[in-house]
Amino acid sequence: MRANVSQMLTHGASEPIMSRPDYEQNALHHGCLLVLLRGVGPSKPRSLQKAFDKVRRVSNVKINDSTGITRDIWVRYIHDHPVENNDWGDFQTHRRLLGLITIGKFENQTELNELCRQHESLKVRYSGTLYDSRAIFFGPSSAHVAENINSAGGDQHFTDASNLTIHDSVNLNSNSVTNHCPRLEEEYTTPSNFKAQAFFYREQDSCSDLESHIAEFIHALFWVLESKRLDRSREKVEKVSLLLAPFEKRDFVGLDMDSRSNRKRTVGRVTKNLADLSLQAGLVVDALGLYHSACETLRAIGDLLWLSASEEGLCSASAILLYPHLRESETLHRNTSLQDGPSPLRSTPEKWRASDATVKVHAPEHQHNSHPDAQGMASTVQMTSASSSCSSVSSLLTNSSTSGTPSSSSSTSTISAAQHGARSSELPSNILKPDELHGYYRRAIINYSKYGPAAIIETEAALKAARIMIEQNRPLDVAMFLQNIFFINVTMSEPERVKRLEVVSDLYHQIGYRRKAAFFQHLAALKYVQQGNPNPDWSQTYRLMLESFSGYLLSLDPMEVIDNAAGWPALQIDLLQGVIAAARRLGQSALATRHMTFLLQTQWAHMTPTEQSELSVQLQNLSAQCEGSPVPLVLENGTVIPPANLTDLPYCMDLVVRDLPAHLRPQRIKIVKADSGPFLFTPIHLNSMDRREKKKEKNKISFLWVQNNLSEVTLRLRNPLPIELTVSDMRLLTNGIVFESLPQTVILQPHVPTTVTLHGTPIEVGQLEIQGYSTHALGVKSNCRLKNMRGRKFPPNYLVDVIPALPRISVKTSLPQTATFSQLASSDIVITSASLTLYNGESSTCIVTITNDSPLPVEHLEISISSNVEQEVQKKIFIIDEKELQSKLPIQPNSSIDFTVHIYGEADFVCPIVSQRAASVHSNSTVTAALQADYAGATMGAGPYSLQYSTLSSSGHASLPSRVSSPNQQQTSYNRRNDPNNLSFRSSTSGGAPSLAALSLPPAGTQGSTHGYGQHVEAQFRVKYSGGEAMQQGYCRQCAISFNIELLPSAQITSWDVLPAEIPSQFYLVLDVSNLTAQEMSLNYTNNKSILIEAKESCRVPIPVDRCSLEQVVAAREAEYAENMEKDLCYRTQLLSFSDSISKLCSEHIAERVKISWLLAGTDIQGIASLHGIVLTSAMIDLTTVSPLEWTVSFQNTPVQPQSEIVCAAGQSAILNVSVSNQSAQPLRNLVLTIKFYQDYLNGMENYNLDTRVAISGPSRVSIPLLQKHAQIQHECTAIFFTPGRFKASIQCCSKPQETSTQSARGQLLEHKMPAVQVSDIVGSAASYHEQQEHIWKFIPPIEVTVIEQ
Amino acid sequence: MAVCISIIGKDNAPLYLTTADMDKELELQYRVHAALDVVEEKCQPISKATPESKELYLGMLYSTETHKIYGFVTNTKIKFVIVVDSGNIALRENEVRAMFRNLHMLYTDAVCNPFYAPGEPLASKKFDRAVQKIMGGNA
């Protein structure tokens, strides 16, 4: 009895009238036998689960009654039933609890006794209505039978073994009990007071026969019911007593029961009662009839309560026939429940999106398919779960009885098939039409509502009606019925109210009213914890709130919510805050943090700045308790809460993947042009290729990263909060190859864009996918993936190719570093620099040390030089011994090699055009330009100076320094004498001097700057190196040393001239050399002559040089001519070029013969000044080259020898015979031979008008139209000197230029003959050389005649 | 007269919502939101073409102990929801209709305002003032 009480207490809530509405009820339950299925004892759900399922599966039994009709009997198992509900048993018989089945497990005798006791107590409790009961006991598994026996008192075992009931039961199921182990009921015995049929099973027993037992049990129940029904039907109308609803008891005391109306009332009610019984007993059709008659009777007398009861019955009866498949739903739901999951949150976003927009679109399907659609099933399951999870053990079992084995589902399906069969057979005429049901229910409910105590009946009716309406797909009516429920004022406990809300919300779910459902879920959630609630249940609140998400278009995945930005922000925010609060109350700070993150992430746009910052602070506080991290959280009900990331806190404005620093960038060792086809450049093809490339992957990074090389990505971040935001542990999120990324911490000021650089090192080779970055802000770890960042044009990821590790070198030089930056291109690869100052012509060395800092050997090393001077000059300046270098490879890790660079201060020591050309070639633009500008003035000054000097030099003293300087006196023997004519000759040519000056002056402006005043040579030593696997793949690195060399002017040749030497085979090269250095310089100009020059001083040196032979000249000409022919430019260039070629020839001739080495006094600085690029006038050229004319001059028939004295008497005639022969390779034209006497005053004055002193008989001018080669012509004339003195005769032969007409003619001719060129042309054209410009060949030295008195 | 007046866009996101007293605002928002199911139900084209179903005025969507919720939908699927106090017996239904009609007027005017981008929340002060009038029952 105490047990009984305790039971009562556990199911508390004992109110006078029916306490608890049975929300699961549907219309079809009117036809069911109510059986309480209850687990007893310390139950082990898992082990007993199978039993529960097996029992529950036996929900329908076909029984042949006495008349042979098969009755379709349905059983409804419930796990809990308030006794009070039985009180309404007369009103609606299906409310009576008819059967009881307990399932329990015991380990030993005492436990068994407890089970029995509980079973009995339950029997006592429902004694009023109970027909029969069964107990199912699971004993210990045979394994530990033995000790159990010992534990259980053996004696008791035998004494109680003689219990009859047990034996019956034993006999009954003896056949089925597993035979290999001793029977349980022999080991254990039920106490004597246990008067129920019990089935014993081993724990691991398959209980194959359990179903049959239950079926038998149901049979038993049926027969009792059937008997009752028969009794009722056989009752005499006049004898029956009035049936009453519980609260009517007092209403009818002292009323005349025999009044007509009351008789009718009695009859009506009895009929109704009978109808109920028939319905349960499977006689649906009879029931229909009875209900109809009952309705009439009761309506007549206005017994509204019972009238509506019977109307409801009518509806139920019809429903049973109309919608038999509703029965299946219950079992089916259990099966579906697994797939569907315990909460609607599992439903895909599509689902709930659809629910908002297009739920009703598939409403029509509702009608057409006979099966309740998946949604329906799903939600019924939710209902069971919802109702169960807040109550007793057994209910837990029912709830988790989702392990509906295929067998069960199949069985039900067969049943359903049967049902449909039955259905298809025509329905009774008196059945209600589907659309009548609505009206009937409606009326019934209205009538119920008139009776306060019937509130629960009304509620249930409303629910049943709603379910039927769902079945009929009339959502509006469903809504109406459900809405009505809340107007029924029924006194019930808070939990009951909450449960009601949940049930209603669930029904709304079934008709796709997600918002309403959500609304009530939310309401229920609040009720669980509203103040005044003695024991608030936050877990329920939390669960319900989560479930209500879908109704508010919230999903658990932030990205979904953001992507389909729909719904009602204000509500979403409120809801989320509710969830957060619940989670906090539950102490689930992890969840709280997660939801808060979610809130910030999804609702950011809908919040005011103040809200934003407030919530951010809250988040910080929450995460202080439990830091958020991007891992899914799983609730105990299996719901997975996906990670929420603060992708936009801070807000990433852009992300740039950085290339490696220039000097570490991998490069292709050699550019392979092969892939671009046979053509060097095929634009269309390539372009299209590129475009296709771009289309394919624009997120592909063009450059490469290198394994084990620190790489970086820069972000620009903005902090949207008004408060300072600290973002710590920022790392790159990568995929693909292993990447070790270094954490980074930044503090972001409000609204200030900040650039952050994230570093990392690829550990492997291959493709690296950069997906985004991870942050730790506001105490939340977030993975900010690019693909999740909205509103920016980010690719979903960046792909970088990582190549194998490359070696890495560092470079040192023996020279000091430069302060200045290199002006050259790609100066970014420069890693060190060297500076050096040299005098022009000086040479020096530099030792470069290359150290390998990497663990890989440097196997490949190549050095290229690029500079701001033209290639050949550069070649002269820098000399490296490649071989030596290569021989030193490979450079082992952490070792180093040296190599030497020879540097020579190459410069043009002579002036003009050549060097000017060089200057123009110089790549260094601005600086030198500036320099030029600066120095232009100065050199202009310098120019005239040198010029003037050279002109002055015509005075005898001018050449003094040279004599002084010349140590050897052996020349002076004749110097005395040859000096004058030397000079005189010079003076004669001084006419040419201005032209020389004119020639040398203008360039002086430009060339002076580069040479005269120091030149900066900038060069880069580009070192390409590689090694290891990367080298096999053809990658290398390039770094550079920047050389900065300042060339100071040393010796400088400011002007020069060419003078005939004493011997025709030679000539004198006279140079004005100025020492531009600050020290005294000793100049060695021929093998044994040297001269000292003061700083900034200049002096003239004569250098004897062998003439350039004719053969060379001819060769040069023809070479060039041929060259021109190749260039097709012959006819254009020939006019200019021949002389050009000759002068080149000559200057080279000079350059290679004349080397002037200089030494700065007091230092060991020395160098060589080469005469490269010296420019000669045609007059000079004629002197430089061997003259084509060979002279033989005889005076007085005595041949004139150089330096020979000729004496003749005044007044005497003297014969002067001149013969000229052409030595050159071709004929000479238009020669004019002139003979002129003059007197030289040795002071630069020369007197040519000697008419009074000398006379010439015979022409002094002879013109020679043509002088064939090797031809010779003679000319003879007589001279008479009138006065004694020293006379000189200049004999010269000059060729006048030809008329242009023939020139052009030849031009055309050549042009015309272009394709096939014959030697004759070459010769001919070569011949033209002499005709192009004026030439003067002199007889050197001039004849010197001393006239004496007779 | 009305407790809450709200305008809900095509996508069921609120375009405008105002309540008589601010404290109740959130609660009322929940109610209005919950009403949308019925609105959608009633907007279904397949709902048999009974005369009243063609009307823009949807009638009472649902009622609770405290409130009555009325609905209205424009041809352009803009929903108006007006919540009135259940206690207010004096209120005739045609008054509710009148409110809706006025609201509709205001809305169409607001939409024709070139500065208003359709689909955006209605922020116009003028509009708000006018709606307040309606809610006050003098419009």
Next chain:
Amino acid sequence: MSEDILFDFLHSEIVNYCLNNNNKENDFSSLEYIGFNTGYRLIERLTRDVPRFKDELETMKFICTDFWTLIYKKQVDNLRTNNHGMYVVQDRAFRFLTRISTGTKQLEHAPKFVFFTCGLVRGALTNLGINSTVTAEVQTIPACKFHIEINRN
């Protein structure tokens, strides 16, 4: 009558503006867009006192009658449909073309004057929840056919 002419003037000015501003010829997008916006807003007002349309066809009818009349002072002359979301609205004397003299040379200018209306119709339908593509076809001035294709999805 005078206020009607105003609309005509306005329209032709809009046409000129749109087509002259973006120098590239026959780019009617902006013109169509203006029409769209107008239609979208206008329909809000026009359907104010109209009972809810029960289906697409009803909506179309409204466009052809009330809508058209209000803008062009006349109903369309013919509305045909293939019941698969394709509607052809024919106006034998389309207002914006009535003032253009017939002729092949004029014909090539006709498109200018129909695109606004295309947008107008599309805008109206869009706001009524019908997503469509509207094109126009002028064979002989001033007759004009509007093809309305409903994009269902």
